[in-house]
Amino acid sequence: MNGPMPSMIAGGVLNQHLIDPEVCIRCNTCEETCPIDAITHDDTNYVVRAETCNGCMACVPPCPTGAIDNWRMVAREDAYSLEDQYGWDVLPAQGTVATSADAPGAEQQEPGGAREEAGDGLTVDTARGSQLPPWSAARPYVNLYTHKLPTTATVVGNYRLTAEDADSAIHHIVLDFGKLPFPVLEGQSIGILPPGGTADGRAHHARQYSIASPRDGERPGYNNLSLTVKRVRAARNDGRDGRDGVCSNYLCDLQKGDSVQVIGPFGHTFLMPNHPASDLLMICTGTGAAPMRAMTEYRRRKRLSGATGRLMLFFGARSADELPYFGPLTRLPKDFIDTNLAFSRSPDEPRRYVQDLMRARAPDVAALLRGEDSYIYVCGLKAMEEGVLQALAAIAEQEGLDWPVLWERLRREGRLHIETY
Ligand SMILES: Cc1cc2nc3c(=O)[nH]c(=O)nc-3n(C[C@H](O)[C@H](O)[C@H](O)COP(=O)(O)OP(=O)(O)OC[C@H]3O[C@@H](n4cnc5c(N)ncnc54)[C@H](O)[C@@H]3O)c2cc1C
Ligand code: SF4
Ligand code: SF4
Incomplete structure (x- = not known):
């Protein structure tokens, strides 16, 4: 500092x-x-x-x-x-x-x-979450590329994840860095510099996107990474006053072979533990799936070389059609990841949010909360944060755990990570 x-x-x-x-x-x-x-x-x-x-x-x-x-x-x-x-x-x-500044009487405070x-x-x-990474997390690189000195990536893939007729258009975008170093860890994000500028003549500032692929690449051994990007549409009332989002639309419209200006990587706390016996409790909505996909995929690859920790996922969307990575997720073996999907707008079904499913699985969630080696990740829309913390508190209470004490401990030990936007 x-x-x-x-x-x-x-x-x-x-x-x-x-x-x-x-x-x-x-x-x-x-x-x-x-x-x-x-x-x-x-x-x-x-x-x-x-x-x-x-x-x-x-x-x-x-x-x-x-x-x-x-x-x-x-x-x-x-x-x-x-x-x-x-x-x-x-x-x-x-x-x-x-x-x-050192004048007599000058007060000083420790940071x-x-x-x-x-x-x-x-x-x-x-x-509300930890400001420290897990003790065993790998050391991240941050700020290698800046607004002043961005790097260039090439789009090698861009396809829509959500159904064509679904309200929400979410894209999976793969960027390749060729021979330029761009080392990342699961849980980090990058900044995208959209071309052009604002009405007053300034260049657009960067928008941040979570990395959806593991550290060794979307395709293992390649210098690439993926993003999960939702189009921000004025027509869907996503806009404050009816303007399509600048960067999300730019990204979703990119074609294979296009160049993109990238800055970052960013993030030094929302990282996964490296020790293979650690358990992960992941709670997300919408594009908050990106870091969970990265962590899950890293563990899936590691599993082959002995990672034994449990994975439990709570994932919310309006409907199955709007849940990114729905197909691949449901095909992951049950003994590898305990997946719980909550749909808030499924026809003929009661509205269910991630916190409802968490409560329904209270004993299993509490078992993870009790564990000394459990790490909790929350990512998605800002609106989910409060509900998820309330659900964790209610589950802890129901299962005989002192939530305020546990919450403080989880934060101090780098075991509760929240990223909402
Ligand atoms: C840590 C972090 C991780 C993130 N990860 C992801 C991710 O994985 N995937 C993802 O899709 N997003 C992610 N985001 C959100 C992302 O960074 C962008 O905020 C999002 O894509 C919208 O950017 P945009 O340029 O499309 O919209 P903007 O152009 O920035 O507009 C955003 C909204 O504000 C309104 N608005 C802005 N300025 C004006 C104005 N002057 N007049 C009228 N309306 C205005 C727009 O209509 C729009 O609704 C993340 C954000 C953070 C902070
Ligand atoms: S948190 Fe607020 S009050 Fe504290 S240093 Fe930052 S800006 Fe200042
Ligand atoms: S926290 Fe985000 S908005 Fe605030 S100074 Fe850092 S980069 Fe800028």
Whole structure:
């Protein structure tokens, strides 16, 4: 971390917390993490309110790019305003500041992780998932390619996963990096730079997509990876005000042989354990299937060389037609993965969400929660997060487990990972 001191006022000097617009991939993670709403954004940049940020550092570990970890010493009256920050294409350099940050009476705080002050003076961890990877996870590479220096991949496959007449169009897209290194791990994501720009003449910023293939390639031994991309359509009311999504439509329309500008990889915590006896509890909806597919496929390949850990999957979609990878999933052996599919809009069937199925399988979920070697992954639409955590809490209670204690332990041990968007 680059911010030895948090953003705070000391002797008239502010160590101002800023976000690097050249590196930021606009994933919203920091805005969600900040316990006091110090981060906001417009269509261009993510920015920090100087007068609100208290330098608690909660937003720093979850940021997948490190863009959040920027600090500039400024005289308090010269602090960069939100308007300044919205207008930046690059971060300003550190200028000279007349007043010393080490002035007598200057307060310093240790970077504190995801913490906020509770009314009684206690600090409370505000992150819902772990900010550490599993202890045995492989070391990820991050930020090898940036907005300034992207790499180029070639589309070697693009096909629709969901039924042609299904409402939701989800594509499986395979990108090949040829001879250029692009090392990834399951659970990481990449950024795609769509061509063109916004109405005000700026280049489009990158959009983030989870990697759906294992570390050794969509096809083992090839320098390629796959993505699971859902078209964001205005017509389906996905749009805030009726505009088709820029990047998802660009990606879904790509043809074999097309070139794509890629940045990343990103993500250093939502990673799978490497020790073969570890159990995975995976809970996802829609394109949240991407990292689960990557992990499952890695384990399937590893199984042949002795991975013994259990895999349990809860996967939700509106209907079987809209569930990406439905066919391949249902063909995986039952003794390899315990698959539970929840459909919320199946004709003639009651609505079922992943949390309903989890509750129905409470003893088996609890067995995993009890296990010292279980790792939990939640990925998909933001709306699912609350329900899944409630279901885990209810199951724990029903099965005689102390959820608050267990939850804290899972987070501390890098065993509960949540990625919703
Ligand atoms: C960690 C992470 C992992 C992700 N993984 C995946 C994945 O595996 N698969 C996947 O499909 N997605 C994934 N996403 C989501 C993805 O990054 C994109 O957000 C998504 O594809 C939409 O991007 P877009 O460019 O198509 O839409 P955008 O152009 O960004 O638009 C998004 C929405 O906002 C509306 N909107 C935006 N700007 C305006 C404006 N100025 N005026 C009017 N409306 C506007 C659009 O109508 C649209 O509905 C992930 C996101 C994160 C953070
Ligand atoms: S990349 Fe980092 S700074 Fe940018 S929005 Fe995501 S978490 Fe925030
Ligand atoms: S999480 Fe903490 S350091 Fe980050 S912006 Fe919010 S108050 Fe500032």
